[in-house]
Amino acid sequence: MDEPSDPRNAELLRVLTARRHETETRYRHALSQQTSGSAAGDSEGVHGWKASREGGADLAVLQALDRTLRQIDAALARLHAGRYGLCAKCSEPIPVARLKALPFATLCVPCQERSEGVPR
Numbered sequence: 001m002d003e004p005s006d007p008r009n010a011e012l013l014r015v016l017t018a019r020r021h022e023t024e025t026r027y028r029h030a031l032s033q034q035t036s037g038s039a040a041g042d043s044e045g046v047h048g049w050k051a052s053r054e055g056g057a058d059l060a061v062l063q064a065l066d067r068t069l070r071q072i073d074a075a076l077a078r079l080h081a082g083r084y085g086l087c088a089k090c091s092e093p094i095p096v097a098r099l100k101a102l103p104f105a106t107l108c109v110p111c112q113e114r115s116e117g118v119p120r
Contacts, residue, residue: 023068030065087111
């Protein structure tokens with residue numbers, strides 16, 4: 001992938017890429033633990049998955065990490081299409097600080113608050 005020429009987009013690409021790498025590493029580690037028996041459980045379930053004393057907690061972690069990876073991939077696609085970092089409602093730029101905290105944010109804070117019915 002080419003590095004964007006716009007400094008803001010170049011910074012956002014670095015943030016997204018780093019977050020994706022970190023999340024993918026956590027996903028692979030959690031999956032490895034789950035399938036190898038290193039997870040908290042001690043009995044093997046269907047398809048070689050280990051049953052955890054926490055019930056579906058381990059699977060929920062994997063699902064959450066997978067969802068985050070998909071959101072980051074969608075954000076990367078928006079970045080390459082020139083639409084990343086712009087609010088989906090008002091089209092104003094989303095502050096870099098918000099995107100660093102939540103790289104797959106699609107709304108600026110005021111629009112997010114309005115969508116959640118937060119009084120101003």
